[in-house]
Amino acid sequence: MITDETAVADAKSFETEEFFVNMGPQHPSTHGVLYLELKMDGEVVVECRMHLGYLHRSIEKIAENRTYTQFIPFTDRLDYLASMNNNLAYVLTVEKLLGTEVPERAQYIRVIMAELNRVASHLIAIGTFAQDLGAFGTPLLYCFRERERIVDIFDEVCGNRLTYNYIRVGGVQDDLTPGMDRKIKDLIQYLRPKIEDLDALLTRNAIFLARTRGIGILPKEMAVNYGVTGPNLRGSGVRWDLRKDEPYLVYDKFQFDIPAARNGDAWDRYRVRMEEMRQSLRIVEQAIEGLPEGQAAVKGKRAVLKPPAGEAYVRTENPRGELGFYIVSDGTTMPYRTKIRAPSFSNLAVIPEIAKGLKIADLVCVLGSFDMVMGEVDR
Amino acid sequence: MMNYIASILVGAWSLVKGLRVTIGNMCRRAVTVQYPRQKLEMEERYRGLVDLRREDCIMCLQCAKTCPTGCLSITVKTGEDKKRVLETFTYNMEYCCFCGFCEQVCPKSAIRMSKIYEVTAYDRNRLKIDLLKEGKYDEWANPPTE
Amino acid sequence: MATLLDLIIMLVVGGIILGFIAGSAMFVIWLERKVSAHIQSRLGPMRVGWHGWLQSVADAIKLLLKEDIRPKGVDTWVWWAAPFFATVPSVMAFICIPFGKPFEIRGLQIPVIAPDGLRIPMIVSDLNVGILYILSVTSVCVLGIFMAGWGSNNKYSLLGGFRSGAQIVSYEVPLVLSVITVVMYVGSLSMQTIVEAQGDWYGLKWFVLRPNLALAFIVYLIAATAETNRTPFDIPEAESELVAGFHTEYSGMKFAMFFVAEYTNVFIVSAVAATLFLGGWQGPPIFQFILGYDLPFMPVFWFLLKVYFVIFLLMWFRWTFPRVRVDQLTGFAWKVLTPVSFANLAFTGWWLLR
Numbered sequence: 001m002i003t004d005e006t007a008v009a010d011a012k013s014f015e016t017e018e019f020f021v022n023m024g025p026q027h028p029s030t031h032g033v034l035y036l037e038l039k040m041d042g043e044v045v046v047e048c049r050m051h052l053g054y055l056h057r058s059i060e061k062i063a064e065n066r067t068y069t070q071f072i073p074f075t076d077r078l079d080y081l082a083s084m085n086n087n088l089a090y091v092l093t094v095e096k097l098l099g100t101e102v103p104e105r106a107q108y109i110r111v112i113m114a115e116l117n118r119v120a121s122h123l124i125a126i127g128t129f130a131q132d133l134g135a136f137g138t139p140l141l142y143c144f145r146e147r148e149r150i151v152d153i154f155d156e157v158c159g160n161r162l163t164y165n166y167i168r169v170g171g172v173q174d175d176l177t178p179g180m181d182r183k184i185k186d187l188i189q190y191l192r193p194k195i196e197d198l199d200a201l202l203t204r205n206a207i208f209l210a211r212t213r214g215i216g217i218l219p220k221e222m223a224v225n226y227g228v229t230g231p232n233l234r235g236s237g238v239r240w241d242l243r244k245d246e247p248y249l250v251y252d253k254f255q256f257d258i259p260a261a262r263n264g265d266a267w268d269r270y271r272v273r274m275e276e277m278r279q280s281l282r283i284v285e286q287a288i289e290g291l292p293e294g295q296a297a298v299k300g301k302r303a304v305l306k307p308p309a310g311e312a313y314v315r316t317e318n319p320r321g322e323l324g325f326y327i328v329s330d331g332t333t334m335p336y337r338t339k340i341r342a343p344s345f346s347n348l349a350v351i352p353e354i355a356k357g358l359k360i361a362d363l364v365c366v367l368g369s370f371d372m373v374m375g376e377v378d379r
Numbered sequence: 380m381m382n383y384i385a386s387i388l389v390g391a392w393s394l395v396k397g398l399r400v401t402i403g404n405m406c407r408r409a410v411t412v413q414y415p416r417q418k419l420e421m422e423e424r425y426r427g428l429v430d431l432r433r434e435d436c437i438m439c440l441q442c443a444k445t446c447p448t449g450c451l452s453i454t455v456k457t458g459e460d461k462k463r464v465l466e467t468f469t470y471n472m473e474y475c476c477f478c479g480f481c482e483q484v485c486p487k488s489a490i491r492m493s494k495i496y497e498v499t500a501y502d503r504n505r506l507k508i509d510l511l512k513e514g515k516y517d518e519w520a521n522p523p524t525e
Numbered sequence: 526m527a528t529l530l531d532l533i534i535m536l537v538v539g540g541i542i543l544g545f546i547a548g549s550a551m552f553v554i555w556l557e558r559k560v561s562a563h564i565q566s567r568l569g570p571m572r573v574g575w576h577g578w579l580q581s582v583a584d585a586i587k588l589l590l591k592e593d594i595r596p597k598g599v600d601t602w603v604w605w606a607a608p609f610f611a612t613v614p615s616v617m618a619f620i621c622i623p624f625g626k627p628f629e630i631r632g633l634q635i636p637v638i639a640p641d642g643l644r645i646p647m648i649v650s651d652l653n654v655g656i657l658y659i660l661s662v663t664s665v666c667v668l669g670i671f672m673a674g675w676g677s678n679n680k681y682s683l684l685g686g687f688r689s690g691a692q693i694v695s696y697e698v699p700l701v702l703s704v705i706t707v708v709m710y711v712g713s714l715s716m717q718t719i720v721e722a723q724g725d726w727y728g729l730k731w732f733v734l735r736p737n738l739a740l741a742f743i744v745y746l747i748a749a750t751a752e753t754n755r756t757p758f759d760i761p762e763a764e765s766e767l768v769a770g771f772h773t774e775y776s777g778m779k780f781a782m783f784f785v786a787e788y789t790n791v792f793i794v795s796a797v798a799a800t801l802f803l804g805g806w807q808g809p810p811i812f813q814f815i816l817g818y819d820l821p822f823m824p825v826f827w828f829l830l831k832v833y834f835v836i837f838l839l840m841w842f843r844w845t846f847p848r849v850r851v852d853q854l855t856g857f858a859w860k861v862l863t864p865v866s867f868a869n870l871a872f873t874g875w876w877l878l879r
Contacts, residue, residue: 070447073478134848136756138401141565145410158479159426159492165478173483174424201400206390207757207846210853361850387861394846401564401845411567 018046023363025054031128031367032374034348038355038363045363048355050348055378063338068094068305069169071338076163078340079376081124084110084117084154085318086376087167092248093314093325094169097307105294106171107250112184112287113154113166114249115280119191120150121319122231122273122280129270129368130202133211139202146194149187156180169305171298181288188281188288195277203271212267216354216366219264226353227346230321231272232370236264242317254286266369273371304333320344320371342376426477426492428519429470431510435489438463442481442490450474451481465511472498472506495519539649542619550788551581553836557788560840588784591777596678599774604676608775608782611669615789618662621655622796623648623716625806625824647806647825648717655716656704656797660697663752663793666786667693670771673783677774685771688760688851695858696751696758702866703741703748706873707732707801720805731804737873742802744866746835749794750842751858753787757846758854795835796828803831 023036033054039047059078063071075090076083088110095102102110127143151161156177158166166173202208218228223236233240239260243251259275261268309331315324321343330336347370355363412419421427429451443451450473456466481490498519500506508515555570555578562569570577595604625647652658667690674686708714710732711722724730732738751758775783799805808827849857 066447070445070480073447073476073480130847134756134759135846136844137561138565138844141567142404145566148410155425156422157424159422159424160477160479163476163478165480173479177424197400197403200396201845202397202847204393205397205846206393207849209393211847211850359850387865397845398841401841404566405560405563407566409563409566409568413568413571 048352055374059379082121083164084113089316089323096312106296118319125371132368168298175296234260235269269369344372421494427495430493435487445480445484448474468510564844588781593777598678600676607672608779612786614665618659620649628821653715674771696748699862699866700748703745706741723804733802753790756843799831
C-alpha cells in the first residue's frame with residue numbers, strides 16, 4: 001500500500017548525482033584536440049571546463065629565431081584551413097613595419113586568393129557541422145569535392161594544396177599562370193549551383209532545423225564582451241566585418257554585402273557562413289574582371305628584410321574572425337616578439353557560458369557551429 | 380491546427396528537396412581516382428621533394444641559410460687546385476616543410492622541387508637523403524601500384 | 526489439414542529461404558556500400574570481384590576469424606543470448622513473406638505424396654494471420670537490443686539500449702496503424718490474399734495509388750526506418766555521440782549476427798511494404814507474350830525487384846538526412862505520426878463504409 005510516507009521516502013532515495021564526463025582530447029566531434037570536462041546531471045550539462053594546449057607548438061617563440069621571410073611557412077600552419085589569410089595578415093604587418101608599397105596587381109591577386117580560401121574554409125566548416133549532426137558523410141563529401149576544385153587552383157598557382165606560403169612581403173610568390181583567369185571564372189560558374197545544392201540539402205531541411213534552431217544562442221552583449229568575431233559575431237546580430245569597416249588591400253573597390261542574422265543560434269551562424277560564401281564568390285568575380293596588368297611576383301628579391309625598430313599591429317578578417325599580428329621589431333633581421341591574436345581562441349571563451357543547460361548532442365552541435373581550428377587556438 | 384498541418388507539409392517538402400539533390404549526385408560520375416592503380420598528374424609548380432643538379436650548383440649556400448627549418452646541410456671542400464668542391468649535401472626530409480624557399484633563392488636553379496610525393500620509410504635514417512648520390516629517389520619515384 | 530506433402534514442401538521452401546536470407550543479407554550490405562558511394566560521388570568497393578561484389582564475403586570471413594572478446598563483468602547468459610534474440614525473430618518472420626504466385630506442375634505426379642500434381646506455394650506457410658504474425662515476431666527484436674545493452678557491463682551501452690527500446694516501441698504504433706489501414710481494404714490478414722487483392726498486373730489496383738493508402742505508405746516507411754534503427758533515427762548506433770551504442774562490446778561473429786539482424790530486418794520491412802502497398806509479386810507477365818505461358822519465377826523476380834526498390838528508398842533516406850535527437854524522435858512519433866495515422870485510419874473507415 002502506498003502511503004504518503006512511503007512516497008516521500010521513495011522520492012528521497014531516488015537521488016541523482018552529478019557526474020563528470022570527459023569529452024576528451026580525442027573525440028570525433030571536437031574539431032581538433034580540445035578537452036572539455038563536463039559536469040553533467042543526467043543528460044544536461046551543468047558546467048563545462050575547457051583545457052587547451054594540446055596542440056601547442058611554440059610558434060611565437062620560433063618567430064624570434066627566424067627572419068621575417070622565413071616565418072611565413074609557419075603562419076601557414078596556424079589556421080591550416082585558411083592558409084592564405086594567415087599569410088596575408090602576417091605579411092601586411094611586416095609591410096606596415098617596413099612601409100613597402102605593394103603593386104596593384106599583387107593586391108588583386110591577394111584578394112582573390114584570400115576570398116577563395118574563405119570559401120574553401122567555410123565549405124569544411126559546413127561539411128563537418130553536418131557530419132557532427134549525423135548526416136553521415138554526404139554533405140561532408142560534397143563540400144570536400146567542391147573544395148578540391150578550389151585547391152586545384154591553389155595547387156597550380158603555388159604548388160601546395162594546404163599550406164600555401166604564397167603571399168610574400170611586397171607581393172606574391174609567382175604570378176598567376178597563363179589561362180588561370182579563365183579557370184577561376186569557370187570555377188565560380190561551377191561553384192554557384194553547388195552552393196545552392198548544399199543549401200537545398202541542408203538549410204531548410206526539417207531535421208536540420210530541429211537540430212540547430214534555438215540551440216546555443218549567443219547573446220549580442222556576451223559576444224561583444226568576450227571578443228567573439230567573425231561569422232559567430234555576425235550570427236548574433238552585430239554587423240561588423242573588417243573588410244568593410246577597416247578596409248585593407250583593395251576591398252573598398254568591390255561591392256559586396258555583409259550577412260548578419262538576428263538570433264545567434266547555431267542555425268544563424270550556419271546561414272551566415274553560407275551567405276558569406278556567395279559574397280566571396282562575388283568579390284572574386286569582380287576582382288578577376290578588374291585585374292590590372294603589372295608586376296606581382298617577388299621572385300628575385302633576395303634581400304633579407306630589416307625593418308626599423310618599432311611595433312605594428314594589423315588585423316584582417318580570417319574566415320573565423322579577426323586575425324591580428326602584433327610584431328615588435330628591434331631593428332635586426334629577426335623580430336623581437338611576434339604575438340598572434342587568434343580568432344578561435346576568443347571564440348572558444350564563450351563556450352563554457354553557452355554550454356550550460358545543453359544536452360550532449362546539442363553541445364556537439366554548438367562546437368561544430370563555432371568552427372574552431374585548434375591549430376590557431378594553441379599556436 | 381492549420382499551423383500544424385502546414386508545418387508538416389513544409390517539413391516534408393524540405394526533405395524531398397534534399398532527396399532530389401542526393402539522387403542527382405548519384406546519377407553523375409564519381410570524382411574519385413582508384414589510388415594505387417590510377418594516379419593523378421601533379422602541376423608544374425608542384426612542391427614535392429627537393430632535388431639537386433650537382434653540375435649547376437655554385438655552392439653559395441643560400442638555400443641552406445634560407446630554409447626555415449634547417450633541413451639542408453652542405454659542406455664544401457677546397458681542393459688542391461684552389462677550386463671549391465661540394466663535399467656533402469644532406470637533405471633531412473623530416474624537417475622539410477615544402478615551402479619552396481630553396482628553389483626560389485637559388486641563383487642557378489640547381490636545387491628544385493621534384494614531383495615526388497609518395498614517401499615512406501621504415502627507418503628514420505632513410506629520411507636523411509644524400510642529394511649527391513645517383514639514384515637517390517629511385518625507390519620513391521616509382522612506387523608500387525598495388 | 527496438413528499432409529506429408531505439405532510438410533515436405535514447407536521444409537524444402539524453408540531451407541531455400543534460409544539460404545536466400547544469408548545471400549540476401551550479403552547482397553544488401555554490398556548494395557548499401559555501393560549506393561552510399563555513388564551518392565557521395567565516389568565508387569565504393571572495387572577490388573574484390575567485379576565492382577567489389579565479393580566484398581561482403583571478404584568481410585564475413587574477416588568477422589569469422591576475429592577474436593571473440595568477452596568483457597569482464599558481463600551478465601553471461603544475457604550477454605551471450607542477445608544476438609540470438611535479435612536475429613532469430615527476423616528470420617522467423619520470413620515464414621509469411623509471399624515470394625511468388627503459387628503454381629502447379631500438373632504433369633508431375635509423384636505416387637504417394639502428390640497424386641494430383643505438384644502445387645508449390647511460393648511461401649513457406651500462408652498463415653491466415655500472416656501480417657499479424659510478422660508484426661508480432663519482429664517486435665521481439667527489441668528484447669535482443671535490451672539484453673545487449675544490459676548484458677554489456679557498460680553504462681553507455683545501457684543508455685543506447687534504453688534509447689533504442691523507447692524508439693522501437695514508440696514507432697510500433699504508427700507502423701501497425703498504417704498496416705491496419707491496408708487490411709481494412711482487404712478484409713483478411715493473410716499475405717497471399719493481400720497480394721491478390723491488388724488486382725492484375727497492370728498495376729492500377731496497387732494500394733499505393735490510392736491517396737489515403739499513399740499516405741499510409743509514407744507513414745509506414747518512416748516508421749520502418751525507425752524500427753530498423755537507420756538514419757535519421759539511428760541514435761542507438763550514433764558514432765559521434767558518446768560511444769557506439771548497444772553493440773559496443775560485441776566482436777567477431779556476435780557482431781556479425783547483429784549486423785545481419787539489422788539487414789534482415791531491413792529486408793523484412795521492405796518485403797512487407799512491397800506486399801502491402803506495391804502489389805507484391807504482381808507484375809507484367811512478359812514471357813506470356815513470347816512463350817505462351819508465364820515462367821514460374823517471374824513473380825518472384827517482380828517481388829524481389831519491388832523489395833530492393835524499397836530497400837533503395839531506405840538507403841536513400843539514410844545518406845541524405847542528418848540524425849534526429851532522442852527527445853525529438855519520440856516527440857515526432859507521438860505528436861506527428863500517430864495522430865496522422867489515426868486520422869488516416871478514421872478517414873479510410875468512413876470512406877469504406879460510405
